[in-house]
Amino acid sequence: MAAIQVDGLTKRFGETVAVDDLSFTVEDGELFGLLGPNGAGKSTLINMLVTLLGPSEGTATVDGHDIVDDTAAVRNSIGIVFQEQALDEELTGAENLAFHSRLYGQSAGEREERIDEILDLVGLDDERDDPVGTYSGGMKRRLEIGRGLLHEPAVLFLDEPTSGLDPRTRRDSWEYIRRLNEEAGVSVVLTTHYIEEAEQICDRVAVVDDGEIAAIDSPGALTESIGGDVVSLELDGSTATLRDRLAAQSWVSEFSTADGGLRVTVDHGRQRIADLVRLADDAGVPVTAVDVREPNLETAFLSLTGATMAEREADEADSAASDDGEAVVGAAGGDR
């Protein structure tokens, strides 16, 4: 049985279509990533799957249970770690877990055994009796992830699990997430706007943009699907003639317009810079800057959506600011 089966799931907030007719499957035992910029619709999708938000249209099952008709069974089958931290800082690590174990109705014997297992799994054995207020950001996140596993869920949802952590702690957290996926045998669905996170730990990634899934595959296959390096040309003038000329070159895989220029996908991008500059000159549009990116998930996102993650987040910040009538700064994007 699939861990998650999503069929035509849609969520509207007034005019905004936050999640637009999504269908996909997460296999049992998979570490599945939803990668997209802030505002892409990842949290809305997760909130529907964990039964906190009702869909506008469509259906989904989690561990075989319907997210609308069978909410209690879905909730018993899942663990959730939200973006915002929710630990009692005055209690110790073990006490925080014990509190939740009681909420789930575990017996005293079961509780003790499970807490030991979890603290071992997330590497907090030595700090079990320290108040959580003394933990580092990474340790707190590990404890929250452990807490999500307390009742042995079939599926663990992690919403931006490493957001706000420093890069080193983020890497350490990846180890733990991978380990618990393997050792606890739990299917994991995580959202992230960190390309590297999706690339490093996910078995498969859904690239989410503007409420839709642009592609789903393994990070390696998504990267390979680009078929070359992406050369960004900043151009001073109309690109119409140059586009015609690019279309006629056998060595150009594809190209798209971008703010102030063109993005061209070619093999061996660096060796093609001179050819591209010459084509642009011949077309009467001087190149003012060149950037070459080798294939990775970042260029896959660019190739699939026509924009970088950063550009998408800036768009979202702009529209949030115009909605609020406020300045763009702090409206969206970046770590929280």
Ligand SMILES: Nc1ncnc2c1ncn2[C@@H]1O[C@H](COP(=O)(O)OP(=O)(O)OP(=O)(O)O)[C@@H](O)[C@H]1O
């Ligand atoms: N309760 C709501 N009411 C109105 N609009 C909403 C609501 N929740 C989300 N949206 C809008 O839906 C879209 C998707 O938001 P969502 O939070 O799901 O994106 P996200 O990819 O999870 O980003 P983030 O990581 O910032 O949460 C955005 O345009 C957002 O403004």
